[in-house]
Amino acid sequence: MQNILDNCEVVPMVNQIEFHPGYIQKDVVDFDKKHGIVVEAWSPLGRERVFKDKLLNKLAEKYGKSVAQICLAFSLQMDVVPLPKSSSVERMKQNMDIDFELEKEDFEKILNMEETGWSGLDPDKF
Ligand SMILES: NC(=O)c1ccc[n+]([C@@H]2O[C@H](COP(=O)([O-])OP(=O)(O)OC[C@H]3O[C@@H](n4cnc5c(N)ncnc54)[C@H](OP(=O)(O)O)[C@@H]3O)[C@@H](O)[C@H]2O)c1
Incomplete structure (x- = not known):
């Protein structure tokens, strides 16, 4: 990734x-933060792909919030601007x-939850 910045x-x-x-x-987020680049999240709700996740639904119930709000709180706590x-x-x-x-404990559970994978959308073509 450093090569990308070398060419800028x-x-x-x-x-x-x-x-x-x-x-x-996380590697991209860490790299951006290290270089003072603001990270902006597209599909911060996973385009509903994560809405059925058991952990997120459990946390939504615990906090009395929707799963979408749990996703957005997580993003903000990662210092990533959700869109x-x-x-x-x-x-x-x-x-x-x-x-x-x-x-902290719940934040870390999301941080370490099982990968759902990417949406399949290519940002260069979207
Ligand atoms: N740079 C890129 O390559 C790229 C790629 C994809 C997207 N984007 C941009 O990123 C932005 C968001 O992306 P996205 O649409 O993929 O994903 P998203 O915001 O994660 O998810 C949108 C989906 O979630 C639903 N939703 C929103 N708020 C909700 C809530 N509180 N409770 C339940 N459902 C909720 C919406 O349905 P309803 O409309 O029915 O509420 C919609 O189906 C868009 O502006 C898009 O243009 C950029």
């Missing part, structure tokens, strides 16, 4: 990557209302 005249300010529980691309999309005003409001933090 200016270090990028933002790197938009697919990021959601089960697909966090969720919704066609519903209610869900947009819900996605902006992240007024809680995951306890």
Whole structure:
């Protein structure tokens, strides 16, 4: 990855990557943070692919929040700026209302949860 920056005249300010529980691309996130690049998450909800996950549903119940809100809180606690999309005003409001933090233990459970894999979308072609 260092080679990428070697070829840049200016270090990028933002790197938009697919990021959601089960697909966090930690090596990219760590690299970006080290170089002062803001990481922005596309598909921060995993395009609903993670909504049925047992751990996330258990945490949603524990915190009295939706699974989407658990995903967004996790993203914010990783210092990754989430970019969720919704066609519903209610869900947009819900996605902006992240007024809680995951306890360290729960945060780490998501950090280490089983990989769900990527969406299959190629950012160069999307
Ligand atoms: N750079 C790239 O290559 C790239 C690739 C993909 C996407 N993106 C961008 O990233 C943004 C988001 O990506 P995305 O659409 O793939 O994923 P996303 O935001 O993770 O998921 C969107 C899906 O989640 C549902 N949803 C949203 N809020 C919800 C909530 N609170 N509860 C339950 N369901 C909820 C939406 O349905 P409803 O609409 O019915 O609420 C929609 O089906 C988009 O703006 C997109 O343009 C960029």
